[in-house]
Structures are given as structure tokens and as C-alpha cells.
Amino acid sequence: MDTPEHERMPKVIIRTASLADVTDIRKMHAKSWVDTYPNEEAGVTREWLLDHTAQWLTPEGLEGSQEHFRAIFGNPDHFYRVASDGKSILGMAHASVIDGSQHLEAMYTDKSQHGTGLAQKMMDSVFEWLDLSKPIVLEVASYNKRAIAFYRKYGFEIDEGSEQMFKGNIQTVRMTRRGDVK
Numbered sequence: 633m634d635t636p637e638h639e640r641m642p643k644v645i646i647r648t649a650s651l652a653d654v655t656d657i658r659k660m661h662a663k664s665w666v667d668t669y670p671n672e673e674a675g676v677t678r679e680w681l682l683d684h685t686a687q688w689l690t691p692e693g694l695e696g697s698q699e700h701f702r703a704i705f706g707n708p709d710h711f712y713r714v715a716s717d718g719k720s721i722l723g724m725a726h727a728s729v730i731d732g733s734q735h736l737e738a739m740y741t742d743k744s745q746h747g748t749g750l751a752q753k754m755m756d757s758v759f760e761w762l763d764l765s766k767p768i769v770l771e772v773a774s775y776n777k778r779a780i781a782f783y784r785k786y787g788f789e790i791d792e793g794s795e796q797m798f799k800g801n802i803q804t805v806r807m808t809r810r811g812d813v814k
Contacts, residue, residue, distance in 0.1 A: 644722055644750060646757055649705060649712045654697050656721040657714060658688045664740040669802060671775050676802055684799065711761040715741070715750055725754040727762055734762050736770035746778075755786055768809040773802050783807050 649657065662685035670678040687693050704710045709730060715723035723741035727734070736758060741751045762768055770788065772779050774795060787809045794806035 644715050644717050644745075644748075646713050646715050646723075646753060649701070649714045649724070651698060651701060651705060653714055653721060654701050655689075655694055657701075657724055658694060658697050660721045660724065660742055661738075661740055662686075662688050664742065667743045668740075668776060668779075669773055671773075674775050674803055680801060684801075711758060713754065713757055715745070715754060723750050723754055725758050727758045727768075729762070732766075734766055734768045736768060739770075751782060755782075759786070764809075764812045766811045768811075770807050771798065771804045772807060773798075774805045775803065780807070 665685050666678060666681045669676050669681055688697065701712075704712055704726070709728055711725070711727040713725050714721050720742075722745050723739075725739045726737040728737055729735075739751065739754060739758070741754070745751070768788070770783065772783065780790070788807040789810075791806045791808055796804055798804045
């Protein structure tokens with residue numbers, strides 16, 4: 633008797649990230665950038681993205697990432713989770729509360745996970761950690777309609793006039809979730 637496909641699929645768990653995950657986090661992050669951000673109209677080429685993210689994966693880049701994440705992991709002002717199937721990192725979420733200001737610093741899922749509900753599970757875990765009665769801010773590529781629609785489902789709205797350039801090449805906008813009314 634054949635096993636149904638959904639029972640053969642590896643289970644994805646969301647767990648606290650560790651320094652042992654840094655290389656896999658950076659690989660997934662780089663792949664997500666290359667899969668998500670190319671936009672010829674906006675002047676963001678696949679070649680620029682490949683060149684930019686390749687720096688993250690050099691020995692020097694990974695050493696810098698280790699230092700960066702050492703300051704984040706275990707810090708009570710930061711929330712960092714990864715989604716893993718036991719072999720690969722398939723997603724990551726990073727939130728922070730700095731000087732009382734709440735930020736969704738990053739959320740990425742591997743393209744293979746789009747439409748599976750993983751991003752919703754990751755956002756739910758972020759929302760369990762943050763204080764939903766207070767504003768939450770994030771930045772997103774202004775042309776990333778998929779991400780903007782996703783964040784809108786969670787109550788985020790684009791802050792008019794918030795456009796700026798990220799890394800000198802990617803047009804971003806700030807989105808804010810104003811906070812639940814009690």
C-alpha cells in the first residue's frame with residue numbers, strides 16, 4: 633500500500649536559531665533574495681543580487697555573520713526562529729524590541745515553501761513574542777507585492793512617504809501595524 637504524499641513529506645518545525653545554523657541561514661537568505669528581488673523595472677538585476685549575496689557566503693562574510701548573530705541569539709530583545717525540515721533551513725524570522733520600538737527585522741521563506749502556510753506559522757510565532765497592543769514596524773521592497781499583501785493580512789499598512797533605498801539599489805517602504813485597541 634502506498635503512503636499518501638502528505639505523510640512522506642518531511643515535517644517542518646520552527647525552532648530557536650543557534651550559531652550552528654548561521655551558514656544555512658545565510659544560504660537560505662541569499663537564495664531568497666535572488667528568488668524574490670530581481671526587478672528589471674526597478675533596476676535590481678539578478679546579477680547584482682548574485683554578486684551582493686555571494687559576499688555573505690565567503691569565509692569573511694560568514695565570520696562577520698557569526699559575530700552579528702552572536703549578539704542577537706540569546707539576547708532577550710531579539711526573537712530569532714528558523715524553520716527546518718531537519719536537513720535544511722527553509723525559513724527564518726527575526727523580530728526585535730529596541731528602546732520600546734518593535735520591529736519585524738526579517739522574514740524569509742524558501743520559494744519551495746510559498747503557499748504551504750509556513751510563513752503564516754512563522755508570523756504567528758513572531759506575534760506570540762511581540763506585544764500586539766503596540767505598533768510593529770517593518771521594511772519591504774516596494775515592488776514585492778506578494779510580501780506586501782501578506783503583511784496587510786496581519787494589519788500592516790504602508791506608511792506614505794516612507795520610500796528609501798536599501799543597499800543603494802532596492803526601493804523599500806515602511807509598513808506599520810498600529811497595534812490592537814484594547
